Amino acid sequence: MSERRIVVVTAGLGTPSSSRLLADRLSIAVTAGLEERGVRSSVETFELREYARDLVDRLTTGFPSQRLDAMLADVGAADGLIVVSPIFSTSYSGLFKLFIDVLDTEALESMPVLIGANAGTARHSLAIDYAIRPLFAYLHADAVPTGVFAASSDWGDSGGDAVRPLQERIDRAAGELARAIALRDPRPSAIDPFDPAAFGDGRLMGDLLGGAGGR
Amino acid sequence: MMQFGIFSVGDVTMDPTTGRTPTENERIKAMVAIALKAEEVGLDVFAAGEHHNPPFVPSSPTTMLGYIAARTEKIVLSTSTTLITTNDPVKIAEDFSMLQHLADGRVDVMMGRGNTGPVYPWFGKDIRQGVELALENYNLLHRLWREDYVDWQGRFRTPLQGFQSTPRPLDDTPPFVWHGSIRTPEIAEQAAFYGDGFFANNIFWPKEHFMRLIGLYRQRFEHYGHGRAEQAIVGLGGQAFMRKNSQDAVAEFRPYFDNAPVYGHGPSLEDFMRQTPLTVGSPQEVIDRYAAMRDHFGDYQRQLFLMDHAGLPLKTVLEQIDILGEEVVPVLRRELAVNRPDSVPDAPTHAARVAAAVESETGVLGASAVEAAHV
Known part of the structure; x- marks a missing residue:
């Protein structure tokens, strides 16, 4: 079976960040989950802080960035996407939303997505479901049911969730994403809209005008 | 062989170095002065944009171009762009035929969709149908200029039975049409289908994107049997600011760049110069940059420069057009004629x-x- 591409996008601001830490744990678990199903996979991780200027330029002035375009192309071509945002003021971070806002509205259609988030305390944990999940519903992505929230205390051995520790939640969510990826055919590569050879079907002048051209 | 000219957006922008904003009247008269200067220094084309919202003044392009036509002899008058989506194609057909007669044929037109969302509802249209509007409206316009009596029914306009637009095009030859686009393959396809020109407004984005867009247009032009790919009719945008010494040009232009509409307060001047055709420097640097355009896009037919925006005072703009017409374009004409295959159309x-x-x-x-x- 062909190799699947997992793309990880994290919106952590520090280096290293708790978001990245969680993202790495999630991608390792998803890779392992796919391996158990006999599916090979590769992982590519993007830190949005490295694209902050490009994102702002894109949104404020429309100025393109080839590195941002390359990143967005990789995201759109992924077989599965893992996203992690810190929770600020009850919601995803501004940097994370910049990324969502530059996505083509069809880029994530029916793509399996695992949502992760982190914050100082577990009192923010529902932000995944009331703030982040609707973004992926809007984009018609297929977010797996389990989101993984990591509070600062989850990274220590005391004060975290002792009944359902972080790793257990990671494994559950990663299993769901691995299953969703494995059940799907590899994501077909995007059609280059500027490739004359690929130009056809529904985009030829006759199709474009259709009955609407008037006679 | 090639045409060189000016295209103006017609923005009314504060001069960031003086804090002064021209009045609409001053800006409109400045656009006319710029067109006259373009003719005086031997440029081939003056094109004006169309907008229906401040801070832009040119809402009535054929009124302005008609006035300029009366005061010029040689320069071709064009648009950048004419909104094929929200204007009635019948009125476009008539306005530009009239202008053609008054200007003795010195008229062509560049179609564009317009990217200001509210303009669509102001004219009773929906921006989500922008491409469909451009295709249907142009299809009707194309027929109105070529068929004496048109029976027509479409989705976006009231039907026509036995309609004849008036006046008929000068010498039964419709104005040449350019289709302007920044990123829409469907518009490249449309230009290719009709064998019309394709103007890639490349002033905000890197050349790699436009190489693909123009490449698509050229291939489709050949596909529809209008000639070989290298015979397709291509126009490009450009942007320059020149002084004898590069450093002086950069120092003088930077405050205008930093505060410009569209790209101001965004990328640095240096980033923008690297990624787009904007060239700020000596006339020779501008010559070198634009002489190399055909290496990326193939031999082409029209090069337009945006010179009068971002609050630059009229005096400065006229100086810039002097430099362009006297020092840059004559050299570019010579250099771009070298090794230009005979098969490439003028x-x-x-x-x-x-x-x-x-x-x-x-x-x-x-x-x-x-x-x-x-x-």
Whole structure:
């Protein structure tokens, strides 16, 4: 079976960040989950802080960035996407939303997505479901049911969730994403809209005008 | 061979170095002065944009171009762009035919969709149907200029039965049409389908994108049997600011760049110069940059420069057009003529189009008759 591409996008601001830490744990678990199903996979991780200027330029002035375009192309071509945002003021971070806002509205259609988030305390944990999940519903992505929230205390051995520790939640969510990826055919590569050879079907002048051209 | 000219957006912008904003009246008169200067220094084309919201003044392009036509002799008057989505194609057909007659054929037109969301509802349209509007409206416009009586029914306009737009195009030869686009493959396809020109407004984005967009247009032009790919009619945008010394040009232009509409307060001048055709420096640097354009896009027909935006004072803009017309364009004309294959068409003009039409009808070379009629 062909190799699947997992793309990880994290919106952590520090280096290293708790978001990245969680993202790495999630991608390792998803890779392992796919391996158990006999599916090979590769992982590519993007830190949005490295694209902050490009994102702002894109949104404020429309100025393109080839590195941002390359990143967005990789995201759109992924077989599965893992996203992690810190929770600020009850919601995803501004940097994370910049990324969502530059996505083509069809880029994530029916793509399996695992949502992760982190914050100082577990009192923010529902932000995944009331703030982040609707973004992926809007984009018609297929977010797996389990989101993984990591509070600062989850990274220590005391004060975290002792009944359902972080790793257990990671494994559950990663299993769901691995299953969703494995059940799907590899994501077909995007059609280059500027490739004359690929130009056809529904985009030829006759199709474009259709009955609407008037006679 | 090639045409060089100016295209103006017509923004009313504060001069960031003085804090002064021109009045609408000053800006409109400045656009006319710029067009006259363009003719004076030997440029070939002046094109004006169309907008229906401040801070832009040119809402009535054919009124402005008609006035300029009366005060000029040679320069071709064009648009950048004419909104094919929200204007009635019947009115476009009539306005530009009228302008053609008044200007003795010195008219062509560039179609664009317009990217200001509210303009669509202001004119009773929906931006989500922008491409469909451009296709249907142009299809009707194309027929109105070529068929004496048109029966037509479409989705976006009230039907027509036996309609004749008036006046008929000068010499039964419609204005040449450019289709302007920044990123829409469907518009490249449309231009190719009709064998019209394609103007890639490349002033905000890197060349790699436009190489693909123009490449698509050229391939589709060949596909539809209008000629070989290298014979497709391509126009490009450009942007320059020049002083004798590069450093002086950069120092003078930077405050205008930093505060410009669209890209101000975004990327640095240096980033923007690297990624787009904007060239701020000596005339020689501008020559070098634009002489190399055909290496990326193939030999092309029209090069337009945006010179009068971001609050630059009229005096400065006129100086810039002097430099462009006297020091830059003559050299570019020479350099771009070198190794230009004979098979690559010249930029379209009314006289040449009339001659070609006569030739194809009668088999007789018709150029001299047209010269006699309009020169």
